[in-house]
Amino acid sequence: MEVTMKGITKSFGTNFVLKGVDIELEGGKIHALMGENGAGKSTLMNILTGMHKYDTGEIMIDKKETVYENPKEAEEHGVSFIHQEMNTWPQMTVVENLFIGKELKNKFGWLNKKEMEKRAKAIFDDLGITIDLNLEVNQLSVGQQQMIEIAKALMTNAKVLIMDEPTAALTEREIEVLFKIILNLKEKGVAIIYISHRMEEIFKISDSITVMRDGVSIDTTKTNETNVDEVVRKMVGRDLDDYYPEKKSEIGEIIFEGRHLTKKGVFENVSFNVRQGEIIGFSGLMGSGRTEMMRAIFGIDTLDQGEVYLEDKLLKIKTPSDAIHQGIGFLTENRKDEGLILEYSIKENISLPSIDGFKKRGLIDEVAEKDFVDLLMKRLSVKAQSAELAVSNLSGGNQQKVVLAKWIGIGSKVLILDEPTRGVDVGAKREIYQLMNELTDRGVAIIMVSSDLPEVLGVSDRVIVVHEGTIAGELDRVEATEEKIMSLATGGY
Template sequence: MNIEMKGVTKSFGSNTVLRGVDFNLLAGEVHALMGENGAGKSTLMNIMTGLHKKDDGQIVIDGKEQLFENPKEAENYGISFIHQEMITWPEMTVLENLFMGKEIKTNFGWIKTKDMKNKANNIFKELGINIDFEKQMKTLSVGQQQLVEIAKTLMNDTEVIIMDEPTAALTDREIELLFKIINQLKEKNVAIVYISHRMEEIFKISDRVTVMRDGISISTKPTKETYYDEIVRQMVGRDLEDYYPTIESEKGEVVLEVKELSRSTLFNEISFKLHSGEIIGFSGLMGSGRTEIMRAIFGIDRLEKGEIFIEGKKVEIKTPNDAISKGIGFLTENRKDEGLFLDFSIRDNISMTAFEEFSKYGWINRKEEADFVDLLIKRLTVKTTDMELPASALSGGNQQKVVLAKWIGAGSKVLILDEPTRGVDVGAKKEIYSLMKELTERGVGIIMVSSDLPEVIGVSDRVIVVHEGKIAGELSKESLSEEKIMTLATGGS
């Protein structure tokens, strides 16, 4: 299947998202779609698959103009979209998820479970997937759920698969398997649109690259004819120098200390100190306990043992409200479910942790609140036409900036950032790093949990590595390397 999109435009109210985009996809290729958050990548693919209606332009498939009324129609035609936030039924089994709405039935309406298992088994074998059909989806890792989604698309003789940030939450081993499957699909003449901010993946897996900026397609080139700096320059419209800022803030007193934090099966006897003006990187493999430690410090999950001190004073943190009142902010890994109220306005999301700043006797001064929010929107360069828009109207990267703005506005002394740049483009990443530098200069202590090793090395003053729920070691800035981090993360010394 060959697809050509010509001069596609789209506006949501007064917000123009696409300004005349050209994009073509050839059978059997992996076509990378690159651009900053808010560039229009997902909107373009949503138009291709019928979720949104274009305002103008053409979609031509195998020489014939085509317009889908909804994603189901596109799927039946052979075009599937695996979204970054996967849509699954967590309480149901893998088999039930694979055949949801497409069950194989007898003439009398009885479900033919054996036939469904045989069909699914053939596809799993072909893709090299080894997952029990009877397991509930909620028991699978994110990577395994991703593989189930890919298998599901192949139930429909899919000819085009759109993958939006497919590796954002995968382990290295799962990424290897995904790339192997992508190469198998190419051999079957399946075309893949690959949306990712991970530049190294683009050069490893894609055949061509299209770069978008501000709702316009800037260029399309064979991947082997372009290079990292050129793609970045086209994405952001300028050169990005000093990607990781030099952070030379003066380390102050200990702002956070934890002693022997433990929670059975998750982590054990975790002790460390964080100074004001310091960034500690927390590294480790997925499932090592990094996030669980941070959730416990913030009061989301219960601690079984251990002590927490803020500026030398022992504190009890049993709920997130306790943590916030003690000056701790937490940018969660799962921004959509835990970091934002998607139906609330951008204004409400940013201001909710700082109402005391502009309220008196229980009444909120709306003008002061608007000025406060406007200042943070401008400082974090959140791309929006109106602070009253719901947070759901923003791209993933801009949603991340809103969550960050919320905690900056709260005046946190300790800021825990769990995967702060996941799904964020290179320009926005640099802005977040620069903002972290500013915060440390103001004396904020930052803990950054990240799976991106170059990021951990580039930003951290020191790195604590977690392995199977325990601190495997600590590395100073001078001794940091990917090899040393991975050695500790995998249980070496």
């Protein structure tokens, strides 16, 4: 299938999101679509699949002008979109999610569960997924849910497959499996649009790259005829030096300790510490227990045993509110369900944990609150017309910035960041790294969980590697390498 989009424009009210975008797709080719958060990439793909209607321009599919009425019609015609945000039903099982809206029935009209499980198992085997088909989705990690989304799309026999940040929550091993699947689909003639902020992935797997900036397609070039610096320059409109900015903060005394932390069946006897001004990177395969440890420390989940100390003081944390009031902040990996209140405004989301600080005689000082929010939005380059805009209207990367602004604003002594740059563009990533350095300059201790090994190596003072719920090893900045981390993460030495 060949797709041509020419001169596409789109506005939402007075907000012009797309101002003239051209892109061409060929069957059997992998076309990367790149740009900063808010450049219009997802909006363009939503127009292709019928989610939004464009204002001007044309869409030609196999040389015929085509407009899909909705995503279901697009999918029926072979155009499938794997969104960055999960589209699963948490209370339903894995197999029910895979076949929702396209259930298989026997000759009597009853659900053919046996056949559905058989087909699901076949696609899971191809993907290398070992998830119990009868588990409810709410019991799965974000990465596992992402693999289910990929499996759903592959079950539609797509001719055009759009992938928006498909590897954001996947481990290195899972990414390798996914790339094999993508290359197999390419050989079968599928046209693939690959949206990602991970440069190494783009240059490893794509045939061509279209760069968007501020709602305009800047340039399209063959991948083997360009380089990272050139692509970044087109994305941000300037040179970007020092991708991982130098960290100059002095590391002080131990400020935070977890001692013998245990949650039966998830992690066991975990002990570690973090010093003032230090960034600790937690690495490991998906399902190793990294995120679960952080959730328990923050009071989202309960600990079976173990103690948490801040400045040598034993903390009693039963709820996230307890953690916040005692100086611990937590940026969750699942921003959509746990990090944000989507129907609330940017201002309300950012100021929520700090709201008591704006009260005077029981009333909110709205001027102080506005100044506080405006400062954080400017510092994190949140792209929005107004702080009053609902967070649901932001791009995924800008939503991530709002979550980060919320925790920076509260002035935590210890800040836990779980996948802090997931779905964030290259320019914004550097801003986040710089911000982390500024926080450590002020003595904040940062615990960062990340599946991005170059990121772990680029910003961490120490790396703690988790394997099957236990700490497999600890590496300082000088000795840490991708090979050593992966060896420890997979049970080696």
